[in-house]
Every structure is written in structure tokens, then in C-alpha cells.
Amino acid sequence: MTQIYDKVALIGLGLIAGSMGLAMKKAGLAGTIVGHAKSEATRTTALQLGLVDTVCATAAEAVADADLVVLCVPVGAMNTVAAEIGPALKVGATVSDVGSVKARVIEMVQPHLPNTVHFVPAHPIAGTENSGPNAGFAELFMGKWTILTPVPNANEAATEQLRQLWAAMGAKVDVMEPERHDLVLSVTSHVPHLIAYTMVGVADDLERVTDKEVIEFSTGGFRDFTRIAASDPTMWRDVFLNNKEATLDILGRFTEELFDLQRAIRRGDGDQLFDHFTRTRAIRRGIVEAGHDTSADDFGRAPKKDD
Amino acid sequence: MTQIYDKVALIGLGLIAGSMGLAMKKAGLAGTIVGHAKSEATRTTALQLGLVDTVCATAAEAVADADLVVLCVPVGAMNTVAAEIGPALKVGATVSDVGSVKARVIEMVQPHLPNTVHFVPAHPIAGTENSGPNAGFAELFMGKWTILTPVPNANEAATEQLRQLWAAMGAKVDVMEPERHDLVLSVTSHVPHLIAYTMVGVADDLERVTDKEVIEFSTGGFRDFTRIAASDPTMWRDVFLNNKEATLDILGRFTEELFDLQRAIRRGDGDQLFDHFTRTRAIRRGIVEAGHDTSADDFGRAPKKDD
Numbered sequence: 001m002t003q004i005y006d007k008v009a010l011i012g013l014g015l016i017a018g019s020m021g022l023a024m025k026k027a028g029l030a031g032t033i034v035g036h037a038k039s040e041a042t043r044t045t046a047l048q049l050g051l052v053d054t055v056c057a058t059a060a061e062a063v064a065d066a067d068l069v070v071l072c073v074p075v076g077a078m079n080t081v082a083a084e085i086g087p088a089l090k091v092g093a094t095v096s097d098v099g100s101v102k103a104r105v106i107e108m109v110q111p112h113l114p115n116t117v118h119f120v121p122a123h124p125i126a127g128t129e130n131s132g133p134n135a136g137f138a139e140l141f142m143g144k145w146t147i148l149t150p151v152p153n154a155n156e157a158a159t160e161q162l163r164q165l166w167a168a169m170g171a172k173v174d175v176m177e178p179e180r181h182d183l184v185l186s187v188t189s190h191v192p193h194l195i196a197y198t199m200v201g202v203a204d205d206l207e208r209v210t211d212k213e214v215i216e217f218s219t220g221g222f223r224d225f226t227r228i229a230a231s232d233p234t235m236w237r238d239v240f241l242n243n244k245e246a247t248l249d250i251l252g253r254f255t256e257e258l259f260d261l262q263r264a265i266r267r268g269d270g271d272q273l274f275d276h277f278t279r280t281r282a283i284r285r286g287i288v289e290a291g292h293d294t295s296a297d298d299f300g301r302a303p304k305k306d307d
Numbered sequence: 308m309t310q311i312y313d314k315v316a317l318i319g320l321g322l323i324a325g326s327m328g329l330a331m332k333k334a335g336l337a338g339t340i341v342g343h344a345k346s347e348a349t350r351t352t353a354l355q356l357g358l359v360d361t362v363c364a365t366a367a368e369a370v371a372d373a374d375l376v377v378l379c380v381p382v383g384a385m386n387t388v389a390a391e392i393g394p395a396l397k398v399g400a401t402v403s404d405v406g407s408v409k410a411r412v413i414e415m416v417q418p419h420l421p422n423t424v425h426f427v428p429a430h431p432i433a434g435t436e437n438s439g440p441n442a443g444f445a446e447l448f449m450g451k452w453t454i455l456t457p458v459p460n461a462n463e464a465a466t467e468q469l470r471q472l473w474a475a476m477g478a479k480v481d482v483m484e485p486e487r488h489d490l491v492l493s494v495t496s497h498v499p500h501l502i503a504y505t506m507v508g509v510a511d512d513l514e515r516v517t518d519k520e521v522i523e524f525s526t527g528g529f530r531d532f533t534r535i536a537a538s539d540p541t542m543w544r545d546v547f548l549n550n551k552e553a554t555l556d557i558l559g560r561f562t563e564e565l566f567d568l569q570r571a572i573r574r575g576d577g578d579q580l581f582d583h584f585t586r587t588r589a590i591r592r593g594i595v596e597a598g599h600d601t602s603a604d605d606f607g608r609a610p611k612k613d614d
Contacts (some may be wrong), residue, residue: 023316025356025406038555076577104381109602115520125524127590128389145523145524147524174523180520184520184521184524185509185524187509187513187521187529188521188524188525188529189524191397191506191509192506192529192531192532194565194568194572195502195506195565196342196587197568197583197584197587198561198564198565198568199498199499199502200587200590200591201564201586202494202498202557202564203495203572203590204496204558204586204587204589205560206494206557206560210367213487213491214491214494214495215590215593216481217432217454217491217492217495217496218495222494222495222496222499224499224531224532224534224535225499225531226587226590226591227531227591228531229584229587229590229591230587230588230589230591230592231584233580233581233584233588234581235584235586236578236580237580237581237584238577240572240580241572241575241577241580244572244573244575247572248569248572248573249492250509250513251565251569253509253512253513254505254506254509255562255565256503257505257508257509258501258502258558258562261501261505262555262558263548264547265501265551265554266551266555268548268551270383270544270545270548273543273544273548274540274541274544275541275549276504276508277504277536277538277540277543277544278540279508279511279538280503280507280508280511280533280536280537281537281540282511283507283511283533283536284436284533284536284537285537286505301539
């Protein structure tokens with residue numbers, strides 16, 4: 001495939017940066033890939049795994065001469081990193097990020113950037129419950145959405161070039177306003193994660209009483225919850241602190257609905273429960289039809305029938 | 308494998324009964340398998356798929372001469388079915404069921420059974436989001452738990468024989484008191500399902516505003532929620548109506564914890580969020596170590612690295 005950027009700098013070397021490095025190398029999308037992580041151990045691991053070509057001890061060194069700089073640090077660290085790299089950026093460079101919230105990242109990063117660079121925030125909606133440089137793999141973004149949220153008056157050529165990079169890494173790319181992104185993701189991702197974290201905590205309290213029964217008999221629903229709740233604590237703390245408004249709005253709607261179903265259970269209103277559960281089945285069908293998931297038994301995890 | 312029962316009657320021919328029929332046939336565990344479903348179309352499908360050897364138009368006919376009768380109907384229908392089969396049961400037969408709640412099923416079924424039969428309630432903790440006779444497959448119970456909840460003074464030989472049947476179908480078998488079962492399952496299964504149903508309903512409301520964005524960008528957490536929420540509405544309605552006390556207890560704990568995290572978000576208390584999210588990771592480790600799930604990337608659904 002054609003090279004899209006001459007020099008790319010990845011700031012932060014966790015799951016997403018590592019996967020980007022591997023994906024770009026595999027497809028020959030970058031001339032050189034430079035990486036920076038605060039921890040020397042992480043930098044060494046990233047080099048050994050071949051996630052990047054070289055590493056630098058500081059973010060400012062890493063971004064020097066880079067045509068594309070991607071901030072792959074937790075959202076809470078964006079402010080500090082942007083302040084550090086701002087003065088070192090090459091004229092005409094594109095700066096992007098991979099944060100799960102966008103409006104706050106723009107607020108934190110943009111003031112530190114000179115007018116001579118192009119800022120195109122991005123959010124690859126991809127991940128696993130594993131984190132760190134060892135967790136990366138080149139196919140992480142294949143068939144997943146990456147959402148670009150360019151700032152007003154963004155340079156169209158810079159946005160298009162970044163779109164090409166993500167598409168070449170296998171992603172489907174969409175463009176959205178930052179605030180719309182944060183609302184949509186609060187319902188499709190952020191609040192579901194918070195709920196999973198909560199339920200797993202409740203189970204943990206109960207576990208002490210029931211002598212491991214909770215873990216032994218976890219399955220289906222709860223098993224899925226624990227997967228969600230195993231995700232990176234730092235990343236998720238920062239998501240909730242930085243998408244506060246949308247999270248609280250959606251949480252409010254959620255508890256209203258939950259209390260409504262809870263009341264139906266208390267009153268024994270089977271019709272209301274049945275109607276609600278029937279309606280939610282339809283959404284699932286929408287997701288399967290949109291090609292986001294498999295309709296296979298047990299979510300595609302069933303044992304093979306010819307075992 | 309050795310035949311365990313001469314004649315088995317399956318009352319209700321959905322996912323669980325169909326899978327039992329296929330599993331018993333595959334391993335030669337039953338001499339004859341007779342099935343009954345209210346719907347003639349279901350009976351025809353079950354015969355065509357070979358889930359059972361013969362079908363009967365009434366439950367009473369199906370249980371005649373059966374050594375094992377398994378009630379595979381929704382929990383809400385147990386009462387009616389038990390009343391119908393009670394007078395037709397063979398002396399010395401074992402009666403069991405596969406309901407997801409146990410105390411209420413015992414309340415509903417036991418009064419209708421003559422003293423000449425053995426009642427050993429059971430709950431296979433296995434399923435998919437698909438339902439109906441077409442959804443069954445012989446390996447559904449492989450490696451999953453089945454919990455037996457024998458009534459006080461239950462016949463030990465009858466319990467042991469049923470344990471052998473489930474083990475021969477691939478299940479791990481445990482014995483538990485009915486009330487303990489209902490509490491444990493409320494936290495590992497029932498309340499997580501209710502929460503998933505609720506969240507998917509909230510998303511559905513929002514979808515009308517955001518023109519399919521909710522479905523397009525569903526992933527990770529929300530994708531798992533929609534799987535859960537696609538389960539059989541009738542079954543789940545009956546679960547909540549018949550495990551009301553434990554469900555409301557666990558829901559109360561859940562909302563307490565959720566409000567605590569919500570308050571931490573509102574106040575910007577990152578330490579509390581981080582500590583909670585770190586704690587939930589440990590439970591996930593417990594589940595992986597107990598062999599209930601894979602630690603593979605993206606829950607084992609990631610694209611192959613050598614694609």
C-alpha cells in the first residue's frame with residue numbers, strides 16, 4: 001500500500017498505539033514511526049515488539065519533524081502532553097489523538113497547539129479488555145469505526161489524509177461533531193461500562209457471603225459484564241471525569257427506566273415486562289443486520305457442533 | 308455410553324429440551340424420548356429435527372410410562388403443566404424441570420405430584436439468545452453447570468440418577484438449596500439481564516433522536532448488552548415474576564452502588580472511580596482462572612492475527 005505519512009510520532013505506547021504501529025508497518029503506511037512513553041520499560045517493550053522503529057525519552061523529541069503526531073495517552077494526560085509538544089511541532093504537521101471523549105480533549109489540547117499545525121481529533125471505537133504495549137495487534141481496527149471530530153475551520157486536506165490512514169488500517173471512518181460523538185458514545189459505551197463496573201462490584205460484595213458461588217456460577221449476562229469491567233481503570237476513570245454531562249444525562253434516563261421495570265416486578269406486571277423485553281430484541285436485530293455482530297449461537301462462542 | 312433412563316418425556320420443546328434430546332440421543336442415554344409441545348407446528352419441527360423420537364398431543368399422554376419427566380416450559384406455565392401430568396405419572400418416576408428459578412417452581416409443581424414419584428428440580432445454566440426448537444444443539448451443556456435443588460427428604464438414588472444424566476450430557480453438576488440457588492442466580496444472571504434490558508431500552512429511545520447512530524456505533528460494552536437483551540421475553544418475564552424477592556434485594560444494592568459512582572462522577576472524584584474499576588478487574592481474573600472464560604483478546608472474538 002502507498003505510504004501516507006513520512007514520519008509518524010505515537011505519544012503513549014499502550015494497546016491503541018501499539019496496534020496502530022503494527023498496522024501502519026504491516027501496510028507500509030509510514031516512512032518512520034517514532035514512539036514515546038513515560039516509562040522506560042514500556043519504551044523497551046515497544047521496541048522489542050517492533051511496534052515502532054525508534055523511541056525517544058521525551059515527547060518533545062519524538063514529535064520533532066513528525067508529519068503526524070498521535071496522542072495515545074489517557075484523556076487525563078492530554079493537557080500535559082499537549083503543553084510539552086506544542087513548541088516542538090513541525091510547521092504543517094497534523095496532530096490527532098485517540099481519546100474516547102472528544103469535546104474535553106479539544107478543550108485541553110487546542111490551546112497548546114500553534115496555528116501552524118492542523119488538529120484533527122479522532123476516536124477509534126476498538127479495544128479489548130487488555131491494555132499495555134503487549135496487548136497490541138495489527139488487526140484491532142479492522143471493520144471497526146473510527147470517528148474523526150475535526151475542529152471548526154479544520155484543514156480539509158489534513159482531515160482527508162488522516163481519514164486515508166485510518167481506512168488503510170482497516171477502519172470504517174466517519175466524521176462527527178465532538179459533542180454529538182460524546183452523547184452517542186455515552187449511550188453505546190460509557191454508561192454500559194459504568195453499569196457493568198457497578199454490577200461486578202455488587203457481586204464482589206456478595207461473594208464474600210457465598211463462598212465463590214458468584215464466580216463459579218457466573219455465565220451469560222454476568223460473564224459479559226465482567227469482561228467489560230476488566231477494562232483499563234485509568235482510561236475509564238478519565239472517560240467519566242471528562243464526559244460528565246452526557247454520562248449523567250444518560251444515567252438519569254437509565255435509572256428512570258430501571259425503576260419503572262423494578263416497579264413492574266414489585267407489582268407483578270408481567271405484560272409490561274414482556275413488552276419491554278420484546279422491544280429490546282428488535283434493537284439486537286438491528287445490530288446484527290448492520291453487520292456489527294454475529295447471530296451465531298451463544299454469540300459465536302458456542303462449541304463447534306461437530307466436536 | 309450406558310443408557311441411564313428407559314423412557315424420557317420432555318414437556319415443552321424449546322432450546323433447552325431440544326438440546327437435551329439431541330445430547331441424550333448422541334450419547335445413547337435414553338431408550339425412547341417422547342416430546343410434547345402445545346403448538347402442533349413445534350411438535351412437527353421437533354420430530355423433523357430429530358430432537359425426540361415421538362411426540363404426543365397432550366402432556367399427560369407424553370408422560371405415561373416415562374421414567375424421567377422433564378418440564379421444559381416457561382416458569383409461568385409450570386403450575387398448569389404439573390396439574391395436567393400429576394395423575395398420569397408412572398409410579399417410581401422422577402420428575403424434574405429446567406426452570407431458571409427454583410423455590411417458586413417447587414411451590415408450583417410439588418402439590419400436584421403424587422407421593423409415588425421423586426421430584427428433583429434442576430437448572431442447567433446454559434443458553435443462547437436464540438429460542439425455540441430450531442435453536443437446540445447437543446453441545447449446549449458441555450462444560451456448563453447444572454444445579455440440582457432436591458426437595459427435603461428427596462430420594463437419593465433418584466437424585467444420583469439425574470446427576471448422572473446431566474454429567475453424561477457434558478454438564479458439571481452441583482447440588483444446592485433452592486433459596487440459595489435463587490439468590491446466587493439473581494446476582495450472576497437475573498439482575499444483569501434486567502440491567503441490560505433497561506440500557507437497551509434507553510438506547511432505543513435515544514435512537515429516534517440520533518438517526519441510527521446508536522446502532523451504528525454500538526460496540527464492546529453495548530454490543531454485549533444487546534446480546535443479553537435479545538433473550539427470550541417470556542422466559543425472562545417469568546424469571547422476574549417468580550424470583551421477585553432476590554431480584555429486588557440485589558437491585559437495591561445495585562442502585563445504591565450506582566448512585567455512589569454517579570456521585571463520584573458528579574464530584575469529579577477520580578480516586579474513587581479508579582479504586583472501584585481496579586477492584587472489578589480482580590473478579591474478572593477470578594472468572595478466567597476458574598476456567599469459565601477465555602483471556603483471549605476481545606473475549607476470543609478478535610480477528611486472527613495471521614489473517
